[in-house]
Amino acid sequence: MYRKNAALLITVGLLCALEYLQAGMIAFASAPIRGEIDASPEEFTLITALYACIAVVVISKQRWLVERLGWRNFMLGSISIFVVGALVCGMSDDLTTFTVGRVIMALGGASFMTSARLMVNFLPPGPGRFIGVKVFATGLAIGTASAPFISSMVVIEDTWHAIFWVLITGALVAGLLGMRFLPSAPAPIDDRTPSTPANILLLSVSSFFLLYVMQRSYYDFYNETFILIAFSLLAALGLYIFFHAEHRKDAPFLKVRDLMQPRYLLGVALFCFTYVVLGANNYMLPYFLQTGLGYSWDTIGTFQAFGLGGALVTWLVMAMLIPKFPAPKKFFLVGFGALTGFGWLMSSITTDANMWSNILPALFLNGCFVMLVLATAAMQTFRDVTHHDTLFAHAYQIKSMLGQIAMAMGTALATLFLQWRTTLQYNNLNGHFSAGDPVYLEQSQHLAQALTPQVGAAAANQISLSMLTQSLHQQSTLVASMEYFWFVIVVAVVALGVSAAQKTFR
Missing domain, CATH: 1.20.1250.20 (MFS general substrate transporter like domains)
Structure with missing residues (x-):
């Protein structure tokens, strides 16, 4: 045994x-x-x-x-x-x-x-x-x-x-x-x-179109906004019809009706919210560290692993505390507090930030948030359905299905936000990128003078222009990323307030 x-x-x-x-x-x-x-x-x-x-x-x-x-x-x-x-x-x-x-x-x-x-x-x-x-x-x-x-x-x-x-x-x-x-x-x-081929076909087509449209929005959203939103709504309607049909059946494929309980519904909503944030952060962090701060691929991978190691450390502490102090609310509050701290630290980072002292603590807090919220939600959401194996299986299946969609949604939202804000900041900064701007003239002349002895005057002017253009792109990415992390702070504070007020997970 x-x-x-x-x-x-x-x-x-x-x-x-x-x-x-x-x-x-x-x-x-x-x-x-x-x-x-x-x-x-x-x-x-x-x-x-x-x-x-x-x-x-x-x-x-x-x-x-x-x-x-x-x-x-x-x-x-x-x-x-x-x-x-x-x-x-x-x-x-x-x-x-x-x-x-x-x-x-x-x-x-x-x-x-x-x-x-x-x-x-x-x-x-x-x-x-x-x-x-x-x-x-x-x-x-x-x-x-x-x-x-x-x-x-x-x-x-x-x-x-x-x-x-x-x-x-x-x-x-x-x-x-x-x-x-x-x-x-x-x-x-x-x-x-039981299972009916028609309902499975509806689930397949609806989920594919919803996920594909969210992925396509990375490239086409601002050019084909109406079409993408229309297809997203149609796909979402298809998913709603699938779950509604299962809810009405006496012998359903998924026992949706039996799962309409406050604890389960709130728990699934919490899972989906966390997966959206996780998907968004997983997209933003490597892009910000590479494009905004210029770190190499291996450095980003190593430090992200160190930071997400915070999830493991957090779980080891939780595993010791839960048997003695099982009430979940405090874990949710600390988790969303960690997300707030993550956003705060990342929103104040500059181009000369140190990876160990400035960035790693923020990545560690992100790992803490993931484990505090996901692990606690996993232990609380299914508490009322564990008495029946089939019902528990269906409850976990639905959570996992929605989790796939929520992760894709988080990535799509982060991408669209970054494209929007980077373009806006680039246009704002590009207004200074002209021969009549004194700062631009000073910087370009300084770079050209420094490069002329090595490459000659003509090449120095071209290289200095290229370097300033690259700096412009980096600065616009940096400012847009700061705005994203401020948005994370706002979302985390709202989630913190909702967690404190809700009475289902005490």
């Missing part, structure tokens, strides 16, 4: 870590990967939308498949498909092959985190199950913190394919361990949840 429980706990941690590793590594290394497979940003956007769309559908079918295949066959099949997809990606050198690999990876691996959390319920209620929850959260923290570090290292070594060898190794270990404890029997026919 001890060996089975140990295998279960290691598998839970591995599967959760793999989910955050694959998402984090590919997102962080997206620009180098695009260059290697000769893909435009728009083409890579399609891959991302496809993966997220397939993830939503696969997560929705997780319980349905387990009931018919049994846990062992389902997990071994999922891991095998994921490994095949990772192999295809790992051997790819063009857009088509990489896209096929990512689609196969989504079919196999999209439900890893959901399955890992449901496996925790194989443990009996009590201290043993809480250990399972702790291992699950530890896997989340390790995967989140490791992703930028590993991806930056393999990119620097010019071996981006190694990202997929890491994923394959972890998946194979999880599969071998799973064979020791996963039950093989399918659920009795009378206990199986």
